[in-house]
Each structure stands twice: as C-alpha cells, then as structure tokens.
Amino acid sequence: MSIELGLRQTISHTLAFSIALALQAGPTAAHAAGAQKGKRHVTPAQATAPAPDPSAPLDKVESLRDAIVASLKQNPDIQISLARQDDAKYGVNEARAAYLPRVDLTLASGPEYVQPNTGNDSLLRRREGVLNIHQNIWDFGVTINDIKRANAAYASAQWGTRKQIEQISFDISAAYLGVLEKQKLVDLIEQEIETQAKMSNMIAVQKSLGLTTSADVSRAQVRQDNLQQQLFDAQSQLQQQRESYRRLTGHLPDRAIDLPPVDPALPISPDSAVDVIEQRNPDLAQAAQDRRSVERQLASQKATFFPRIGLDLQGNHRYEVLGRTGRADDTRAVVTISYNLLNGGADMALKHRIEARLREADYQLLKIRRDVEQDLRVDFQSLKAANEKMATIESQIESAQKVVTLYREQFRSGQRSVFDLLDSQQALFQANQNRLTNYTQKQISGLRVLQKMAELFRFVGQGELPSLAVPAPIPAGPPAR
Structure with missing residues (x-):
C-alpha cells in the first residue's frame, strides 16, 4: 500500500508539473503568434x-x-542676464576709450551787433570755429x-x-x-x-x-x-x-x-x-x-588723489569777432597738468x-x-x-x-x-x-x-552651448504720436 501511495503521489506531481509548464508556455506562444500578426499581446x-x-x-x-x-x-531671466552681460561687455570698451584722443569741433555763424565806446555801431556777419584735441598722457x-x-x-x-x-x-x-x-x-x-x-x-x-x-x-x-x-x-x-x-x-x-x-x-x-x-x-x-x-x-x-597730465591741441578760426577784425586764426599745443586741491572731502x-x-x-x-x-x-x-x-x-x-x-x-x-x-x-x-x-x-x-x-x-x-540671445518682442501699445 505504501508503494502504491508513493507511486500515485509521484504521478500526481509529474502531471501537475507538466500541466504547469504547458500553461506557462501558453501565454508565450500566444504572444509570439500575436507578434507575427502585428498585434500586441495583452x-x-x-x-x-x-x-x-x-x-x-x-x-x-x-x-x-x-x-x-x-x-x-x-526664459526671461536668461535673456535679462544676457542683456546685462552685453551691457558689461561694452562697458569695457567705454573704459578703454580713455586711452584714445578726444576730438571736439565747434562751428558757429551768425549776425553780431557791436556798439563800441567810440566809432560807429556795426552789424557784422560773425563766423568762428574751434578744434580741440586732448590726449591723456598719465593719470x-x-x-x-x-x-x-x-x-x-x-x-x-x-x-x-x-x-x-x-x-x-x-x-x-x-x-x-x-x-x-x-x-x-x-x-x-x-x-x-x-x-x-x-x-x-x-x-x-x-x-x-x-x-x-x-x-x-x-x-x-x-x-x-x-x-x-x-x-x-x-x-x-x-x-x-x-x-x-x-x-x-x-x-x-x-x-x-x-x-x-x-x-x-x-x-x-x-x-x-x-x-x-x-x-x-x-x-x-x-x-x-x-x-x-x-x-x-x-x-x-x-x-x-594725484594730478593728471595731458596734451591739448587747439585751433581757432575767427572772422569779425567783437568788431571789424577781419580774419584771425591761431593754433597751440600745450601740456596740461590738472590737480584737484580741495572738493570738501568727497573724494x-x-x-x-x-x-x-x-x-x-x-x-x-x-x-x-x-x-x-x-x-x-x-x-x-x-x-x-x-x-x-x-x-x-x-x-x-x-x-x-x-x-x-x-x-x-x-x-x-x-x-x-x-x-x-x-x-x-x-x-x-x-x-x-x-x-x-x-x-x-x-x-x-x-x-x-x-x-x-x-x-x-x-x-x-553633449556639446558646447549655442547662442541664446533672442531679440525682445515689441510690446503692444498705442501708436506713437
């Protein structure tokens, strides 16, 4: 009886194992068949x-x-930062400009009325021009x-x-x-x-x-x-x-x-x-x-706190200035020293x-x-x-x-x-x-x-940062007058 009972248990376990394997293979086979037909197994x-x-x-x-x-x-914050970055970039060029000469030209023309202490009054056509060139030498x-x-x-x-x-x-x-x-x-x-x-x-x-x-x-x-x-x-x-x-x-x-x-x-x-x-x-x-x-x-x-040394070149053209003087031109080149002695302690x-x-x-x-x-x-x-x-x-x-x-x-x-x-x-x-x-x-x-x-x-x-600056959109608003 014990041998017969053991044989039945062995047959039962073997049968269960075979059926379980068949059931496990079922979904896999169905999945493969569905894939061949172009369908997804669910x-x-x-x-x-x-x-x-x-x-x-x-x-x-x-x-x-x-x-x-x-x-x-x-991102607006990025664009704001990029604008500030450009601002600072051109600030370098602004500071470097102090090394270069500064050129100023003034031209003027118009009527001038002269009433001297002696002589006749006169209404003249006055013309004048001034050209200034300043070069910083040492600061x-x-x-x-x-x-x-x-x-x-x-x-x-x-x-x-x-x-x-x-x-x-x-x-x-x-x-x-x-x-x-x-x-x-x-x-x-x-x-x-x-x-x-x-x-x-x-x-x-x-x-x-x-x-x-x-x-x-x-x-x-x-x-x-x-x-x-x-x-x-x-x-x-x-x-x-x-x-x-x-x-x-x-x-x-x-x-x-x-x-x-x-x-x-x-x-x-x-x-x-x-x-x-x-x-x-x-x-x-x-x-x-x-x-x-x-x-x-x-x-x-x-x-x-130290003086500044510079070179100034100036040319003047005058015609009929403060009376009948005719044409008078002059030029000069001078080395200048400017030194602030007192400004109330602000510096x-x-x-x-x-x-x-x-x-x-x-x-x-x-x-x-x-x-x-x-x-x-x-x-x-x-x-x-x-x-x-x-x-x-x-x-x-x-x-x-x-x-x-x-x-x-x-x-x-x-x-x-x-x-x-x-x-x-x-x-x-x-x-x-x-x-x-x-x-x-x-x-x-x-x-x-x-x-x-x-x-x-x-x-x-996976690479360098590209250019990010983008022009700002024009805000909608009333037309300019």
Whole structure:
C-alpha cells in the first residue's frame, strides 16, 4: 500500500508539473503568434489598466538637449542676464576709450551787433570755429584700473548667466530623470503582473490536483490585485512627472531614454573638486569677480588723489569777432597738468565707502566658498552611499533571482508553500524597484555636482552651448504720436 501511495503521489506531481509548464508556455506562444500578426499581446491585468493619455506621444525620443536650449531661449531671466552681460561687455570698451584722443569741433555763424565806446555801431556777419584735441598722457592708474574693473564686471555677468543656465539645465534634467524612472517603474510592474499571472495559473493547477487550497489561490489573487493598484499609482505618478516636465519646458515629453552614466564626468574626489571651485563654480567665481571689481574701483579712486597730465591741441578760426577784425586764426599745443586741491572731502569719503564694500565682498566670498564646499562634500557623500547601496542591491537581486528559481522548482514538487513562492517573487520585485530608485537618485546627485562645476549642460547636451540671445518682442501699445 505504501508503494502504491508513493507511486500515485509521484504521478500526481509529474502531471501537475507538466500541466504547469504547458500553461506557462501558453501565454508565450500566444504572444509570439500575436507578434507575427502585428498585434500586441495583452494580459488580463493590462486589459484592465487605464488607457494611455492621448496627448502624450511616445513614438519619438525626447531630446533633453533640445528641450533645455529651447527653454533657455524662452526664459526671461536668461535673456535679462544676457542683456546685462552685453551691457558689461561694452562697458569695457567705454573704459578703454580713455586711452584714445578726444576730438571736439565747434562751428558757429551768425549776425553780431557791436556798439563800441567810440566809432560807429556795426552789424557784422560773425563766423568762428574751434578744434580741440586732448590726449591723456598719465593719470597714475585711473584708466587702467577702470578697464580692469569693467573686465571684472563683464566676467561677473558671464558667470551670473552661466549660473542660471546650469540651474535651469539641472531642473529640466532632474524632471527628465523623474519621467524616465516612472516609465521604467510602469514597465517593471507590468512585467511583474505577467509573471504573477503565470504563477496564479500554476497555483490554480495545483489546486485542481488537490495539492493547494482555495486560500492559496486567494492569496495569489490578492497579490495580483495589489500589483494592479501599484500599476495605477505608477501610471498616475508618471503623468504627474510628465506634467512637471511640461511646466519647465512648455511641452509634454516624448519617450525618455537613459542618460550616460554620470560617474566618468565627475572629479575623482571631493578634495579635487574643492581645489578648483574658485575657477569652476559659478557662485564662487562670480563673487570673486565682484570682489575684483570693487578692488579695482578702490585703486582707481586712490589714483584720483594725484594730478593728471595731458596734451591739448587747439585751433581757432575767427572772422569779425567783437568788431571789424577781419580774419584771425591761431593754433597751440600745450601740456596740461590738472590737480584737484580741495572738493570738501568727497573724494576721501568715496574712498572709505569703497573700502567698506571691499570688506563686505571679502566676507561674502568667504561665506560662499564655505557653502559651496559643504554642498559638494554632501553631494559626494550621497554619491558614495548610492554606489555602495547599488552594489548591495545588485547582490540582493542576484540572490533573490536564485531563490525564486529554486522555490518554483520546490513548489512544483510540494516542498514549498504558496506563501514561500509569493514572498520570494515579492523580494525580487522590491529589489528591482530599489535598484531603479537608487540609480535615479545617484544620477541626480552626480548632476548636482556637475551643476556646481558648471559642467552640467556640456554633459547632458553633449556639446558646447549655442547662442541664446533672442531679440525682445515689441510690446503692444498705442501708436506713437
């Protein structure tokens, strides 16, 4: 009897295993047949999923670079910064003009009435002209320091523009990664629903053979219903991320794709990044240029306490000026020295004001450097933690995959319960979800480091920044009178 009972159990397990394999192969075969006919295989879970948003085309790949460039051209703050940058650029030429000669010409002609003490009154036709040429010879550093101050102001404006460009690039890139993460999460849940459907079929077969109970079937169905709810939530989150992307770019994204790994573009260590932040970080570089501008302004102001030496050339033409004098012309060339002896102390007060501004700029530079260095070290710590966590997650996924495969085989032979089977699959799904979330966080931390190094657009745009200046639209208003 024991031999006969053992033989029946062996036959039952073999029959259950064969039927389960046939059921598992069924959806795959149907999927292959549907693909040959040009149709997409739809699982029961996908049939109940909400229809995709018709306003969200996903046939094309969303170009992150094009979206950033278009947003930069449409952003008023960027255009304001570019206009200020051009203003500062031409301010350099204005300061440099003090090195060049100044030429003034005055011409006058008209009637002149003369009533001398003796003689007859006269009404004459008066003409005169004056030509002045002034060339600065030496001003004890006023001009050169004004040029350096203007150059520093121009560099500061450039860094200010770059700061805004990097910030906008980071915001759009982070939103892009959010869309990508939710896209992948939806795909992951859909794949898990398909896997769960196969497992439910296998459990149902086991129940028909008396190897499992109705409670086991219900437990599998609950798991499938939970996955369906997660799919609805993930689809809703995907649409929210797409709307967040549209808020930044003005359009819904097409299909997002993976960005290149950020690790190769990062400095090798926090210390190496901190060593170059004064030349690479927009906030710190702008603060340094602002300080340099104030420093040059102070040097220029100090130079005003010394005399100025110049060369003046003048030519005069006079005809009938203050009486019947006829034509009288004269020219002269003189070296002039101008020296302000007293102006009530205004120049000294201005010097003290600039010194106070310089002291403020020194402390502002120190504060920004501390903040940037601390932020960089925090970002690198986040990257380190994400890398360590990623290694752990990969090991967890590998182990969970082995457990799932082993538990399925043991479940078919009756050595594992439904709870063990579902629990192992849930652990694998959770590990894959953790990998997806951790990778996105790692990429965002790396992009934040590149933003602080003014390298973010070059990384996501795969090239140099194009021209962004756009003429301002003519405002509508009443016609000019």
